[in-house]
Amino acid sequence: MKQYETVIGLEVHLQLSTQTKIFCGCSTEFGKDPNSQTCPICLGLPGTLPVLNKKVLESAIKIGLALNCKINSLVKFDRKNYYYPDLPKAYQISQYDFPIAHTGYLNVKTGDETKKLGITRAHMEEDAGKLIHDPAIKSSLVDYNRTGTPLVEIVSEPDMRSPQEAYDYLTTLKLHMQYLDVSDCDMEKGSLRCDANVSIREEGQTKLGTKAELKNLNSFKAVKSALEFEVARQIKLAESGERIVQETRLWDESKQITISMRSKEEAHDYRYFPEPDLVPFMVEKEDIKNVRTTLPESPSKKQDRFIKNYKLSTYDVDVLVQDRKISDFFEECVKEYNQPKKICNWIIGPLLQEINSNEKGISNDRLSGINLVAPTAKTFTDLIIKVEDGTISNLVGKSVLTSMLDRGKTSAEIIKEQNLAQVSDEGALEEIVATVIAENSKIVEQIKSGKESAIGFLVGQSMKKTQGKANPKKIGEMIKRRILND
Numbered sequence: 226m227k228q229y230e231t232v233i234g235l236e237v238h239l240q241l242s243t244q245t246k247i248f249c250g251c252s253t254e255f256g257k258d259p260n261s262q263t264c265p266i267c268l269g270l271p272g273t274l275p276v277l278n279k280k281v282l283e284s285a286i287k288i289g290l291a292l293n294c295k296i297n298s299l300v301k302f303d304r305k306n307y308y309y310p311d312l313p314k315a316y317q318i319s320q321y322d323f324p325i326a327h328t329g330y331l332n333v334k335t336g337d338e339t340k341k342l343g344i345t346r347a348h349m350e351e352d353a354g355k356l357i358h359d360p361a362i363k364s365s366l367v368d369y370n371r372t373g374t375p376l377v378e379i380v381s382e383p384d385m386r387s388p389q390e391a392y393d394y395l396t397t398l399k400l401h402m403q404y405l406d407v408s409d410c411d412m413e414k415g416s417l418r419c420d421a422n423v424s425i426r427e428e429g430q431t432k433l434g435t436k437a438e439l440k441n442l443n444s445f446k447a448v449k450s451a452l453e454f455e456v457a458r459q460i461k462l463a464e465s466g467e468r469i470v471q472e473t474r475l476w477d478e479s480k481q482i483t484i485s486m487r488s489k490e491e492a493h494d495y496r497y498f499p500e501p502d503l504v505p506f507m508v509e510k511e512d513i514k515n516v517r518t519t520l521p522e523s524p525s526k527k528q529d530r531f532i533k534n535y536k537l538s539t540y541d542v543d544v545l546v547q548d549r550k551i552s553d554f555f556e557e558c559v560k561e562y563n564q565p566k567k568i569c570n571w572i573i574g575p576l577l578q579e580i581n582s583n584e585k586g587i588s589n590d591r592l593s594g595i596n597l598v599a600p601t602a603k604t605f606t607d608l609i610i611k612v613e614d615g616t617i618s619n620l621v622g623k624s625v626l627t628s629m630l631d632r633g634k635t636s637a638e639i640i641k642e643q644n645l646a647q648v649s650d651e652g653a654l655e656e657i658v659a660t661v662i663a664e665n666s667k668i669v670e671q672i673k674s675g676k677e678s679a680i681g682f683l684v685g686q687s688m689k690k691t692q693g694k695a696n697p698k699k700i701g702e703m704i705k706r707r708i709l710n711d
């Protein structure tokens with residue numbers, strides 16, 4: 226069999242999280258009654274005039290800069306003409322020959338290397354409406370609330386060489402976009418959508434092969450699986466001497482296969498022409514500069530800084546930096562209590578476990594999601610300090626954290642209310658130790674005959690009897706003394 230190389234390029238649509246639509250003042254809020262958020266402009270009625278939302282331009286420039294792109298100072302829109310029931314004007318306002326940003330790159334960690342993957346362009350456009358196919362009434366309904374929602378489409382170069390690389394590109398891109406705070410990047414809500422283009426070519430060949438465009442990809446995992454399926458399908462065709470045709474294929478999640486949808490249109494089918502209702506204009510260099518000053522530290526810079534300043538492992542830092550809010554929270558905590566490693570362990574262990582557990586149901590704004598009261602740097606470090614100084618045991622500390630997040634009380638309040646303070650006083654522990662020794666005579670014999678490791682079992686029993694309140698170190702000492710000195 227010949228050796229084949231996989232070639233992948235991705236098109237990502239990001240829905241911007243502006244309050245209002247791209248060319249009118251309608252709200253972009255998700256989940257409202259169908260067609261309740263429309264006006265003559267986004268419905269494309271004759272005689273109406275679109276006006277560009279300044280926030281959209283700002284976000285698009287931000288995205289371009291974060292992706293190391295050149296920014297076009299000429300802002301120009303074009304009409305992309307096609308008919309579809311969810312597109313009331315029968316054209317989409319997009320950018321054709323002057324995308325707001327072009328020729329950039331994104332550094333992506335993949336396997337053991339960091340690859341510089343090219344960004345072809347990023348442009349602004351409006352979203353279409355939504356068709357709802359309702360089998361109950363054997364009809365299709367249309368909701369125009371989404372019509373005119375601002376999008377930025379980010380097109381990559383065909384630089385990826387495996388489905389895994391495409392997956393890593395997507396995760397990295399999403400993380401960078403989340404840091405910019407321009408979109409909630411939620412695939413489930415459709416605010417991040419991805420089409421994947423893939424072709425194969427014989428190893429050593431420099432010409433690109435014929436590509437298939439894959440659609441209906443509803444998760445990053447689906448992108449990877451669909452690409453894997455498609456690469457195998459194309460290799461099989463090539464091996465049997467059949468021609469690969471340029472087409473759009475749909476991913477069928479339940480069957481885990483791609484199905485041909487249509488032969489792919491070419492750009493000239495859309496009859497692009499300049500949007501006459503939006504006059505082209507220039508953005509000032511000064512304005513672009515100003516946007517640049519608002520860019521946050523990028524996740525990769527933050528990663529390097531965390532490793533250097535806080536002496537944490539790459540793994541620890543990777544987890545912290547996965548979420549901008551979590552990493553900011555970490556730094557606030559370090560200001561309160563200068564023990565980076567301890568704080569990191571409490572965040573990536575118990576705190577993230579709590580946050581990720583289903584019933585807390587947090588998606589994006591992870592520190593202040595529904596059903597959870599966010600800790601502050603002060604309340605969180607207070608808890609850690611109480612464990613460190615022995616006021617409570619580690620185990621009790623974790624359950625106090627659960628109560629803190631559930632009920633928004635401080636650790637001091639919960640410890641007092643539930644009488645959880647660790648007991649280190651020998652007098653108070655005397656009785657427990659005596660009972661445990663009396664109940665476990667076999668183990669006691671083992672310890673006496675030299676198997677000191679069995680003490681741990683007795684400590685465990687004592688902890689159980691005190692619901693974790695006994696100071697385990699103290700208990701261990703007392704048991705040892707009692708058994709071996711008797």
Ligand code: ADP
Pocket residue numbers: 232233234235236380381382383384422423424433434435436489491492
């Ligand atoms: P189209 O006009 O069909 O949308 P574009 O040239 O705009 O095609 O490219 C769309 C995406 O497809 C880009 O991300 C690009 O990198 C990728 N792409 C283009 N040609 C190929 C190819 N032969 N194999 C894989 N990906 C490709």
Ligand code: MG
Pocket residue numbers: 236
């Ligand atoms: Mg395209």
Ligand code: ZN
Pocket residue numbers: 246249250251262263264265266267268373
């Ligand atoms: Zn409107």
